[in-house]
Amino acid sequence: MTIVHLRRARTSLVLDARGPGLPRVVHWGADLGPLPAADLPALVDATVPPVVPSSFDAPTVLSLLPEASAGWSGRPGLAGHRDGRDWSTAFRLDTVDVDDPRGGGGEAVRVSEEDRDHGGAGAARVTVRAADPGAGLSLTVEITLSAAGLLTVRHRLRNDGDRPYEVRELTPVLPVPAVATELLDLTGRWCRERAPQRHPWPMGAWVREGRHGRTGHDATLLLVAGTPGFGFGHGETWAVHTAWSGDHVTVAERRPTGEATLGGGELLAPGEILLGPGEEYATPLLYAVHSADGLDGLSDVLHTHLRARPEHPRGPRPVTLNVWEAVYFDHDLDRLKGLADRAAEVGVERFVLDDGWFRGRRHDRAGLGDWWVDDDVWPDGLQPLIDHVRKHGMQFGLWVEPEMVNPDSDLFRAHPDWVLQAPGRLPPEWRHQQVLDLAHPDAYAHLLDRLDAVLREHDGIAYLKWDHNRDLTEAGHAGRPAVHAQTVAVYRLLDDLRARHPGLEIESCSSGGARVDLEILRRTDRVWASDCNDALERLSIQRWTGLLLPPELIGTHIGPERSHTTHRVHDLGFRAATALFGHHGIEWDISGISATERIELAAWVALHKRLRPLLHGGRVVRVDHPDPAVQAHGVVAHDRSHAVYAVSRLATSAAQVPGAVRLPGLDPARRYLVRPPAGVPEPALLELAPPGWLASDGGVTLSGSVLGSVGLQLPALHPEQALLLEVAAVD
Numbered sequence: 014m015t016i017v018h019l020r021r022a023r024t025s026l027v028l029d030a031r032g033p034g035l036p037r038v039v040h041w042g043a044d045l046g047p048l049p050a051a052d053l054p055a056l057v058d059a060t061v062p063p064v065v066p067s068s069f070d071a072p073t074v075l076s077l078l079p080e081a082s083a084g085w086s087g088r089p090g091l092a093g094h095r096d097g098r099d100w101s102t103a104f105r106l107d108t109v110d111v112d113d114p115r116g117g118g119g120e121a122v123r124v125s126e127e128d129r130d131h132g133g134a135g136a137a138r139v140t141v142r143a144a145d146p147g148a149g150l151s152l153t154v155e156i157t158l159s160a161a162g163l164l165t166v167r168h169r170l171r172n173d174g175d176r177p178y179e180v181r182e183l184t185p186v187l188p189v190p191a192v193a194t195e196l197l198d199l200t201g202r203w204c205r206e207r208a209p210q211r212h213p214w215p216m217g218a219w220v221r222e223g224r225h226g227r228t229g230h231d232a233t234l235l236l237v238a239g240t241p242g243f244g245f246g247h248g249e250t251w252a253v254h255t256a257w258s259g260d261h262v263t264v265a266e267r268r269p270t271g272e273a274t275l276g277g278g279e280l281l282a283p284g285e286i287l288l289g290p291g292e293e294y295a296t297p298l299l300y301a302v303h304s305a306d307g308l309d310g311l312s313d314v315l316h317t318h319l320r321a322r323p324e325h326p327r328g329p330r331p332v333t334l335n336v337w338e339a340v341y342f343d344h345d346l347d348r349l350k351g352l353a354d355r356a357a358e359v360g361v362e363r364f365v366l367d368d369g370w371f372r373g374r375r376h377d378r379a380g381l382g383d384w385w386v387d388d389d390v391w392p393d394g395l396q397p398l399i400d401h402v403r404k405h406g407m408q409f410g411l412w413v414e415p416e417m418v419n420p421d422s423d424l425f426r427a428h429p430d431w432v433l434q435a436p437g438r439l440p441p442e443w444r445h446q447q448v449l450d451l452a453h454p455d456a457y458a459h460l461l462d463r464l465d466a467v468l469r470e471h472d473g474i475a476y477l478k479w480d481h482n483r484d485l486t487e488a489g490h491a492g493r494p495a496v497h498a499q500t501v502a503v504y505r506l507l508d509d510l511r512a513r514h515p516g517l518e519i520e521s522c523s524s525g526g527a528r529v530d531l532e533i534l535r536r537t538d539r540v541w542a543s544d545c546n547d548a549l550e551r552l553s554i555q556r557w558t559g560l561l562l563p564p565e566l567i568g569t570h571i572g573p574e575r576s577h578t579t580h581r582v583h584d585l586g587f588r589a590a591t592a593l594f595g596h597h598g599i600e601w602d603i604s605g606i607s608a609t610e611r612i613e614l615a616a617w618v619a620l621h622k623r624l625r626p627l628l629h630g631g632r633v634v635r636v637d638h639p640d641p642a643v644q645a646h647g648v649v650a651h652d653r654s655h656a657v658y659a660v661s662r663l664a665t666s667a668a669q670v671p672g673a674v675r676l677p678g679l680d681p682a683r684r685y686l687v688r689p690p691a692g693v694p695e696p697a698l699l700e701l702a703p704p705g706w707l708a709s710d711g712g713v714t715l716s717g718s719v720l721g722s723v724g725l726q727l728p729a730l731h732p733e734q735a736l737l738l739e740v741a742a743v744d
């Protein structure tokens with residue numbers, strides 16, 4: 014047993030695993046450098062809290078699984094029992110295995126620049142095994158610190174007794190130092206996902222629960238604690254993400270005894286997890302990330318880590334046209350072929366046929382579950398459209414919503430028992446649909462075979478948009494709560510389908526962005542961030558979704574001039590400049606647009622393609638601008654030779670001139686040419702004369718230091734206008 018020091022990128026993790034109890038995280042945060050082995054016990058001692066009046070007679074030691082037996086009186090790490098007994102634990106350490114290929118402990122670890130930028134190279138792993146024979150339980154704690162500096166923790170609890178043990182809650186937690194005094198998390202709803210909320214971190218627990226049976230529109234992709242006033246580019250921050258697509262909790266807790274923790278796990282219903290003898294329950298992965306440089310630093314670690322995963326989508330992300338807002342349920346082969354022709358003309362690379370192609374699906378009240386092509390609407394099947402799309406060199410994608418069933422469907426009429434429900438009653442309907450019980454082996458097998466058949470029976474379906482349009486409500490299987498079983502079954506379904514169809518890409522959609530989490534993203538290739546294509550709303554939705562995910566994983570489409578969901582009207586420049594920063598696409602009936610608009614749209618698509626390697630590989634930066642009506646963000650190449658920024662005016666401001674915009678992320682020592690990108694029209698400006706540097710065609714050349722510290726005075730944009738700036742190193 015030992016004190017473990019892991020270092021990766023800019024992060025250190027020190028664990029006191031000397032026993033006899035569970036390991037304590039002594040430090041999770043900034044890289045401590047190559048500590049000599051002799052310093053580690055001193056570091057541990059220096060962080061043990063004092064004994065104070067009216068408290069336990071020995072210091073309380075907060076472990077990765079807080080226990081009352083160790084003097085913890087906050088939220089318990091484990092809640093469970095065996096017939097009302099074995100309700101409290103005192104785990105004792107058995108083994109600690111450290112797998113740290115680049116040397117850990119007190120030894121110096123060299124972190125190359127390459128490792129900083131590419132999280133793929135060697136993660137460090139610690140596996141802790143502990144047992145409480147009296148309670149008949151054993152625990153395995155799996156910790157990894159990826160090359161990018163991303164920490165993950167997972168607990169596995171095994172029932173060693175001979176009678177069932179009920180797990181009510183099992184939640185890994187990590188300590189955060191007292192300097193973190195503010196919290197930021199995200200909430201949301203349909204069409205307004207990822208709305209930030211922040212406040213001082215008070216005593217008590219700030220608990221974000223999701224009981225939707227899916228990740229939820231309101232799920233906080235990160236729960237962030239930080240030093241006072243932290244922003245995108247400044248402040249020290251710690252954050253966690255609970256990677257689970259079912260009911261889950263993410264929690265920040267601060268105790269009068271001085272401890273502060275971040276944690277997250279699954280929310281379990283009574284009786285949901287009853288472990289038989291020898292059975293095990295594993296928590297979702299808790300992802301944890303630290304940054305010394307504000308929120309952008311958190312994204313750096315997360316994006317670098319995600320991009321290094323073997324399953325991360327490689328190659329240029331195809332510019333997509335999704336037909337939903339163009340035709341809704343009005344499917345007509347000739348009309349869709351015409352739309353495909355227009356799509357190809359403007360440079361689209363993937364054409365996605367949305368809801369409405371299968372039996373009985375003329376509206377949202379019928380058909381879900383009957384995954385056969387509707388002969389009435391598609392007398393010759395989908396193949397003629399697929400062939401037409403592919404003839405243009407575009408990929409073909411298809412919408413499905415596999416987990417759902419309309420009561421008005423052949424599937425429901427044949428198998429009313431294949432629906433998640435409490436005994437004796439069906440859940441209230443939502444969008445006229447119910448949820449199939451995937452823990453039912455026949456329902457699961459039927460669904461897998463149907464999806465498989467749809468893919469096999471057509472030549473050329475490269476992509477599925479996998480939707481999920483309702484919460485799970487009173488979701489029971491055979492009389493028992495079943496959100497956990499359903500969530501696990503969905504993961505298995507995706508895995509099985511992908512194994513049968515290697516190369517198939519899948520989008521995670523759930524009434525827009527209600528299934529965005531890192532566990533669904535282990536088996537899907539992008540998320541649909543929101544059903545709202547209004548650029549003004551999208552600026553915020555994308556900014557905050559992007560805190561967790563790199564742009565290439567976030568679907569961003571140019572919608573019609575008048576937004577279908579908000580009825581706001583925006584010109585193409587604002588819509589396109591906003592949709593540029595993601596997995597780009599179009600969701601608009603472009604068959605009726607004017608020739609001029611088509612040319613402009615094609616220019617925007619071409620600009621995206623030209624900038625795509627930068628947008629989908631570079632470092633995301635956001636500007637901390639003092640005026641809330643100004644939002645600016647950008648992507649900077651890792652070698653800092655090239656960048657693109659968007660400055661958007663959200664509304665009018667009290668000040669007519671909102672102040673210069675600094676361009677973060679550039680190399681202070683290099684000189685850069687800054688100008689709007691060629692090929693697309695600049696916004697029609699309010700002013701009689703724009704700032705001098707913008708008026709000259711050549712743009713302006715300045716150092717990265719000036720651009721980052723002084724910034725540029727921008728033209729007075731109208732509300733709901735955006736200006737793009739392309740920045741290229743000239744030396």
Ligand code: DGJ
Nearest residue numbers: 337367368522524525544
């Ligand atoms: C909800 C999705 O978010 C939309 O994009 C669309 O696919 C509809 N469902 C179709 O029913």
